[in-house]
Amino acid sequence: MQRLNLKPYPPILKFFHSLFLVLLVLLSPGIKAAPFESSTSVIVIGAGISGLSAAYHLKKAGYKAIILEMSPHIGGRIRTAYYPDKRHAEIGLAEFWEHNPTLEIFRALKVPLETSYTSFSSFIHDGKLYPFTQQNNLEFLKSVLTVSELEAYQRWDQQVAELNRQLEVRPIDSKLLALKDISFSAWIKQQSQLSPKTQAFIRIESEPEYAVSWDRISALDGIAEWHIFSGKGETPYHVVGGNHRGALAIANYLGKQSIHTNRMVTHVNSTDSGVEVVATDMATYQQRRYRAKYVISTVPLFRLDDIQFSPPLNATIKEAIRTQTGGAYFSAHIELDAQAKQPWQRDGVSELPILTDGVLGVIYEGKSPSHQNSLLNLLITDAHAQRFNMRINSMDEIKKELLAEFEKLWPGFSHYVKQMTFYRYHPRAIASWPVGRSRFDPLSNELRKAHGRLYFAGDFTEGTHSDGAAKSALRTVKEIVTQLDNDKNARAGHFYGPKSQQ
């Protein structure tokens, strides 16, 4: 084949040629690139508690961030439903545990908080209800276990507390890390000092937290999950008036201009000097482009594949995402007739929440200003939640099944049910790690590293719950603020060399 002998353009012609091409693209109708909506220091994708917390910490550090949220509302999986007669119940997040960094933000913003029960709950085992009406976890344990069972339990609990302390040391001991290769249930069964009843107690109290069978999570993650129950147990907090109000308080602090709802991010394009984020306006389907120095994605694990990343995510990240699993939740709110008896009340003390270890999941009490027109909240988990989320059953069938279960628990109760309202979640809404994986393993560490100017946050990068979400926001913002401060100092001409050279 004959080679064309092209003469190189002189530089000035090259410049005009490039300018002409750019103008051609910009002026041609139909192929015009959308102008940038705004330019900011950081773009945060998602207005759940991870995204809101990240924007909060950035604002505190003096940097501008905008949040792009695909839905019309903020809060993500923090959702409260409001009913007539000033009643409300949580659709999503039920409680913020004591060591959750979100509580510090709420306290700083003067969000009113309340607490009503401890980390253990009443539970049903082999058809028998073990009511938690005592003052603290220890008194409750004494009512459930024999003296020798309790002693064995306390030894085990101290061992788990010690393992949790060791999990804070880096690098994690390889023997400890190896506990990711065995299921939580198998590991508990190896603890021969625990009686079958104590083992069942541990399972029933902890499974609703990770929303999947304890056979399907690694022992290392089961141990990490136990921290809320260990010792005296952590105190659960709620936002007065509904947890969604906590999310709204952070949003109000950030200001309307910082949060763009109905913006579904479809592309994240990073270069050495910045990021460009493309989003679809969900109201008009108009494409919008945003520019920033850094981007934090708080998109949940089960939605990450919806975004096209350029450069593409590396193979390790893809494997980390592909091999993590999820637990399932399904919420049901039950409005009761004004005449309804309250079979969960014993001598004026509520036995709720009750862990039913069955279809009804966890029975919580919703908030109602009076005992009349009360409201119950079911947090249905694992296989039952998956079944209900799959849309195989009609709402009528689900209602019938739940009413039949209520009749078994509290005969005659179903007559007082006025209305049931159901709320579905993605089948993998709760992060979990199967046997062979763990939040502490090298794949999870890779997910927590910066990828150029892209940072992954969100509950699933740290743990199963909103404390993980809050920690992920602190981690990513700390790293980004260091980078932004360095950029600022470099622009100001500061010298970073060792003192001796100055």
Ligand SMILES: Cc1cc2nc3c(=O)[nH]c(=O)nc-3n(C[C@H](O)[C@H](O)[C@H](O)COP(=O)(O)OP(=O)(O)OC[C@H]3O[C@@H](n4cnc5c(N)ncnc54)[C@H](O)[C@@H]3O)c2cc1C
């Ligand atoms: C029923 C239920 C009960 C729970 N109970 C508790 C509890 O008692 N205690 C506790 O600590 N935790 C609980 N959790 C877990 C807790 O709700 C989550 O861990 C936490 O809310 C996750 O916050 P996040 O910001 O990481 O994710 P999310 O809240 O899911 O927020 C992510 C946001 O990103 C948005 N998004 C997704 N894709 C895109 C995109 N492409 N473009 C733009 N935006 C996008 C989503 O719309 C969402 O608003 C519960 C969860 C559920 C479902």
